[in-house]
Amino acid sequence: xxxxxxxxxxxxxxxxxxxxxxxxxxxxxxxxxxxxxxxxxxxxxxxxxxxxxxxxxxxxxxxxxxxxxxxxxxxxxxxxxxxxxxxxxxxxxxxxxxxxxxxxxxxxxxxxxxxxxxxxx
Numbered sequence: 001x002x003x004x005x006x007x008x009x010x011x012x013x014x015x016x017x018x019x020x021x022x023x024x025x026x027x028x029x030x031x032x033x034x035x036x037x038x039x040x041x042x043x044x045x046x047x048x049x050x051x052x053x054x055x056x057x058x059x060x061x062x063x064x065x066x067x068x069x070x071x072x073x074x075x076x077x078x079x080x081x082x083x084x085x086x087x088x089x090x091x092x093x094x095x096x097x098x099x100x101x102x103x104x105x106x107x108x109x110x111x112x113x114x115x116x117x118x119x120x121x
Contacts, residue, residue: 001109003070007051010068010112014054018120022055048092050103056120061102064119067093069107 001009007025014023026049027040041047050065057063067073073086080090093103102119106112 001070003068006070006107006109006112007068009109010052010066010106010116013109013113014052014116018116021120024053024055026051046092048088048090050089050093050096054116054119058119058121059102060100061119062100063102064116065093065096065101065103066112066115067103067105068112069105072107073105 011023011025014021032040050067052066052068054064054066067089073081075081080086096103104115106115
């Protein structure tokens with residue numbers, strides 16, 4: 001499964017299992033022209049925004065943000081793998097958590113489903 005397919009599967013799951021939930025997905029994963037990519041980048045405060053946001057308060061959080069990956073972003077010791085893109089995303093995750101949002105990496109469909117179900121209990 002590609003990251004794009006996983007992302008779509010997660011969105012389909014939310015639509016069908018939680019039809020009243022409001023959610024949105026980031027367009028940065030779409031194939032865009034260079035001009036479109038530049039324009040979208042100009043409309044954001046910074047890089048690193050998570051891929052999916054569920055606008056539902058739960059468990060003391062304002063919303064749930066999911067960063068979709070095709071494989072775990074963590075090393076065996078639990079630390080984040082080291083690359084500029086992951087570090088940028090992790091910094092945004094920290095900022096969002098400080099504002100009261102739940103933010104998590106997901107890398108399998110089952111991982112995402114469990115996280116969403118646990119959040120929406």
